[in-house]
Amino acid sequence: QQVDMITLSEETxxxxxxxxxRNISFDKRHEKLLVNGNPNQLxxxxxxxxxxxxxxxxxxxxxxxxxxxxxxxxxxxxYGQGIPEKEQERIFDRFYRMDKARSRDTGGTGLGLAIAxxxxxxxxxxxxxxxxxxxxxxxxxxxxxx
Ligand code: ATP
Numbered sequence: 157q158q159v160d161m162i163t164l165s166e167e168t169x170x171x172x173x174x175x176x177x178r179n180i181s182f183d184k185r186h187e188k189l190l191v192n193g194n195p196n197q198l199x200x201x202x203x204x205x206x207x208x209x210x211x212x213x214x215x216x217x218x219x220x221x222x223x224x225x226x227x228x229x230x231x232x233x234x235y236g237q238g239i240p241e242k243e244q245e246r247i248f249d250r251f252y253r254m255d256k257a258r259s260r261d262t263g264g265t266g267l268g269l270a271i272a273x274x275x276x277x278x279x280x281x282x283x284x285x286x287x288x289x290x291x292x293x294x295x296x297x298x299x300x301x302x
Contacts (some may be wrong), residue, residue: 158302159198161189161228165221168202176278179216180206189221189228190302197275198299201283202230204268205295209234211264213292227281227298235292247250248273272297 162184169180191198209217213236220231239247239254246252269283276283280299280300287293 157193157195159195160194160300161191161198161230162186162221163188164195164199165202165230166220168199168206169219169233171203172206176210178210181216181218183218183220185220185222189223191279191299192227192298192302193279193299197233198279201272201275204272205230205232205297207296208268209236211286212236212291219255224300228301230299231294232295233292234292237290238291239285239287239293240289241287247285248283261280 165182165184169182171181172178192216206217208221209232213234215235218231218233220233222229222231243254247254248269249267250270252270253264254260273283276297276299282298283295285293290291
């Protein structure tokens with residue numbers, strides 16, 4: 157099924173903006189970016205990445221959607237606590253939560269990124285993070301264009 161990542165992202169962002177008083181900037185560099193896949197599953201990935209960015213930071217978060225090398229690129233940047241390099245692989249494992257997150261009162265199961273990763277794989281995409289402790293994190297999702 158054809159899915160427009162721009163519309164899907166706008167809808168998901170609107171859901172968060174309706175629920176939380178947080179600043180989410182959205183830089184869409186195209187009117188439409190069509191990929192192939194399951195819209196509910198892809199929305200879940202976008203939801204998980206935005207939800208985490210909001211949970212693990214207090215400031216504005218930035219979302220960018222672009223296209224490069226026949227791929228749609230969806231990026232979420234936050235200016236929160238960041239993720240140490242040695243944890244950056246493990247956060248995609250099931251039930252894995254970093255120490256700080258574990259002691260947070262906002263609970264979570266540690267499944268979000270594992271689910272996002274499984275869905276991304278099933279769509280022949282890639283999901284990865286770049287992060288610096290104390291500065292923030294950028295999660296990037298790439299999907300082959302339709
Ligand atoms: P849930 O399953 O409810 O989403 P969770 O947020 O703990 O719980 P994941 O989404 O899988 O689970 O994230 C795993 C861990 O990765 C988190 O506990 C947190 O330590 C770390 N993490 C994820 N996103 C970020 C982020 N944007 N900034 C800092 N740490 C993050």
